[in-house]
Amino acid sequence: MMINSFLYYFSRENFIELIAALVAVATIFVLWKYRKSPDVKYLIFVELFAAVWATGNGIEYTIYTLQSKIIWTQFSYVGIVFLPVSYYLFTAAFSQKVNVLTPRNISLLLVVPFITLMLVFTNHLHHLVWISIEYDPEINMVYYYHGVWFWFFWVYSILLILMGVFNLVQSIYKFTAYYKSQVSTLLVATVIPLTGNLMYITGLNPVPGFDWTPVLFVFTGLIITFGIVKYRIFDLVPFARNKLIETMDDGVLVVNSEGFVEDCNSAVHSIFQLRQKSIIRESFTKVFSDYKNFVTVIENEGTGPKDLEVYFDGTDKYYQVRVSPVFNRDHKISGHFIQVHDITSMKLGEVELKETNQKLRAEIEKRGKLIEDLDAFSHTVAHDLKNSLGSIFSSTEILVDSIEGNDPEQLKEIIGLVRSSAEKAMHITQELLILATVSHTEIEMKPLNMKSIFREAQKRLHQDITASGSKIKQPENWPQAMGHAPWIEEVWTNYLSNAIKYGGTPPEIEVGADFPENNHVRFWIKDNGKGLTKEEQSKLFRKYARLDPGKAEGYGLGLSIVKRIVGKLGGKFGVESNGKTGQGALFYFILPRVTD
Numbered sequence: 001m002m003i004n005s006f007l008y009y010f011s012r013e014n015f016i017e018l019i020a021a022l023v024a025v026a027t028i029f030v031l032w033k034y035r036k037s038p039d040v041k042y043l044i045f046v047e048l049f050a051a052v053w054a055t056g057n058g059i060e061y062t063i064y065t066l067q068s069k070i071i072w073t074q075f076s077y078v079g080i081v082f083l084p085v086s087y088y089l090f091t092a093a094f095s096q097k098v099n100v101l102t103p104r105n106i107s108l109l110l111v112v113p114f115i116t117l118m119l120v121f122t123n124h125l126h127h128l129v130w131i132s133i134e135y136d137p138e139i140n141m142v143y144y145y146h147g148v149w150f151w152f153f154w155v156y157s158i159l160l161i162l163m164g165v166f167n168l169v170q171s172i173y174k175f176t177a178y179y180k181s182q183v184s185t186l187l188v189a190t191v192i193p194l195t196g197n198l199m200y201i202t203g204l205n206p207v208p209g210f211d212w213t214p215v216l217f218v219f220t221g222l223i224i225t226f227g228i229v230k231y232r233i234f235d236l237v238p239f240a241r242n243k244l245i246e247t248m249d250d251g252v253l254v255v256n257s258e259g260f261v262e263d264c265n266s267a268v269h270s271i272f273q274l275r276q277k278s279i280i281r282e283s284f285t286k287v288f289s290d291y292k293n294f295v296t297v298i299e300n301e302g303t304g305p306k307d308l309e310v311y312f313d314g315t316d317k318y319y320q321v322r323v324s325p326v327f328n329r330d331h332k333i334s335g336h337f338i339q340v341h342d343i344t345s346m347k348l349g350e351v352e353l354k355e356t357n358q359k360l361r362a363e364i365e366k367r368g369k370l371i372e373d374l375d376a377f378s379h380t381v382a383h384d385l386k387n388s389l390g391s392i393f394s395s396t397e398i399l400v401d402s403i404e405g406n407d408p409e410q411l412k413e414i415i416g417l418v419r420s421s422a423e424k425a426m427h428i429t430q431e432l433l434i435l436a437t438v439s440h441t442e443i444e445m446k447p448l449n450m451k452s453i454f455r456e457a458q459k460r461l462h463q464d465i466t467a468s469g470s471k472i473k474q475p476e477n478w479p480q481a482m483g484h485a486p487w488i489e490e491v492w493t494n495y496l497s498n499a500i501k502y503g504g505t506p507p508e509i510e511v512g513a514d515f516p517e518n519n520h521v522r523f524w525i526k527d528n529g530k531g532l533t534k535e536e537q538s539k540l541f542r543k544y545a546r547l548d549p550g551k552a553e554g555y556g557l558g559l560s561i562v563k564r565i566v567g568k569l570g571g572k573f574g575v576e577s578n579g580k581t582g583q584g585a586l587f588y589f590i591l592p593r594v595t596d
Helices: 002-034 038-060 066-094 103-109 111-121 148-174 177-202 213-231 238-246 266-272 292-298 344-405 408-438 450-460 462-468 485-502 534-540 556-568
Strands: 130-136 141-146 251-256 261-264 306-312 317-327 333-342 471-473 508-514 520-526 572-576 586-592
Touching: 002 038, 038 066, 066 103, 066 111, 066 130, 066 141, 066 148, 103 111, 111 148, 141 148, 148 177, 251 266, 266 333, 317 344, 450 462, 450 485, 462 485, 485 508, 485 520, 485 556, 485 586, 556 572, 556 586
Parallel strands: 471 508
Antiparallel strands: 130 141, 251 261, 251 333, 306 317, 317 333, 508 520, 520 586, 572 586
16 A cells, blocks of 8 residues: 555656656757747746756655755755746846846846855755755655745745736737737746745645646746747747837838727827827727728728828828738738828928929920010011111211202201101110010009109100191099009000001090909000901010001010010000901000009
8 A cells, every 4th residue: 555655656746747857858949949039048048947946856756765855856946046037037038128137137136046056055054945854755755844045035036926927917018919919828827837836835735745836837838839839929029029110100000800909009109199008909990080081091892902192181291001901811801901101291392393393384484485575576676676777877878968969958857867767766775675674673563643644655755646646535534553653654655656656547546444343443545547356466465566567667566565564563454456447446454453
């Protein structure tokens, strides 16, 4: 009976401890290829010291003498004292508390384990670790009654284990949904050996005197190995993920098929100005309810990536939203990966480029028109100056003959002709100066005394009016408008000059004003000439036109001045005519009305 019981206990306990040691060694081999990772390095130490602990216990169960059993128990303490520190360092590395993993801190953490190990091997001198030791040969079991230092070390070890658990719990909130499964695996793996140690300490043990702690720490290694295979914990570590995703300026979201957020980075909170600390496992539609156009990006069905440009009213920014489906192992859509990229600067650049292109296009059109106008203008000026200078040249030849013939009357006539031609040349030069300066001269708009301005224009053309026998009808009272008096005098001079040139015989001219638009005044002049056809009207203000070169110098230069002056003053200009002889043409310009 005694022998059978002895063999039963010996076989069971020895088998459990040695199998645990072998499993620990096997786990170390599995973890070895990941050893460059800091957290894996400390996990290897956990399994190594668990293997030492289990090996010492296993051999101790095979020996029958008390002294030998004590020696192997002391050997097992090589694993016992360093295992809690290794576990704490593992959790610190996994939760990225790099400030803990310094040589100084690690050295401080190892002080108590080294003292404990020294006291274990010298216990016979002080009995601080074990007060007494009893051996039961019937079941080959040694019972250790613990001293003060043992309890001090036990509290120290439990604190390290609990601090490790705290590190893992913190990681649940620090890491995202994908890594929560990893952390949960590690937490479960931690609770198991802690429970075994409490069973040994409290005596609530199905096998009295048997320490389950190393066995269950080995079992912890098995669970973590499962996590490695299942979740690839150390292939895609949280540290790398956080460094990569969290430093991105782009917002990154993972939404599952049920519409809940599984993962996101801090850029999402910044872009959408979210007040919630965490949106993990929150409804995507609810979290982003203020951004309707963004919510719709995952509502549209599709199996391929989609690119959308979205403008968020609350942020005054443009974003490119790229949505890619996430497939499960059955090749079915299990969610969506959403990337939000800020393209505000690009959009503003496009707007700025568009505006610049428009300005360049307008400038090119303006330059092109200037070149076109310059071509027509050169013909007009050349023709007008040629006539005047030709008259002067011809007059000089006649003048020479008159002097030789001693004919005073003819001399007076020729001198008058030269004077008239010179005046025309000077007038053309003056108009050229006005045309050149109007476009870039800044003036102040003031109320105009139109009656006085028109009178000055008449004075300038007094000789032409008298010579042509022109009759001019004008209103007694003129409405007030805003403009620049010297320029408007130039407009009236050109309009009146054209009316005299192209009017009937004699010219009958009427001037007046009306109010075709709100807050504007239209001033007009009408002659009794042959009028203008529709085709002639369309050309009149477009180029420096010469519609009747045989009769006078032409409309061209004068109307070009009118066009530039009125345009500069923010007004309008034009002509009306039915092309019937005797009914003439009506030229007008419109200016802003003086308001109270």
